[in-house]
Amino acid sequence: MDVKLSQAxxxxxFQQMEANFPNEGGGFLLGSRTGDVVSIADVIGVENNFETEEQYHRYAMTPQNWAQMEDTADEQGLSIVGYYHSHPNAPAIPSEYxxxxxxxxxxxxxxxxxxxxAVDMRVWLLQPDRSKFEPVSLSVEP
Incomplete structure (x- = not known):
């Protein structure tokens, strides 16, 4: 699988995640999937709804955020293809959480x-049996 993302x-x-530091930030990836290629067309940040004192290492969104993003994606002729979040002062590797x-x-x-x-960006895909994440290639395009 390959994920395509523009430099912009x-x-x-990066700017959103730096602005959220020292807490985690995140949001939705809107785009399309054709075969093994996921093309990201838009990124929309969502406020971290995790308990304030835990936001330095946890990120959460609400079911209302999900419903709103479904509508936004539909309006743009896109789909929710994934999520993004930050790991403050930690590697860009999925945690057990x-x-x-x-x-x-x-x-x-x-x-x-x-x-x-922001020093590193990596893409991951959860295996169908939910046992682990596998790395996915990222193509950043002009």
Missing amino acids: LQQSI DREHALPNFVYIITSVMAGE
């Missing part, structure tokens, strides 16, 4: 933000 959208994610709360068939972009600066 990558920078948007991420695995337990992830859904198969969606791509997950994780950005490592070290000392307030």
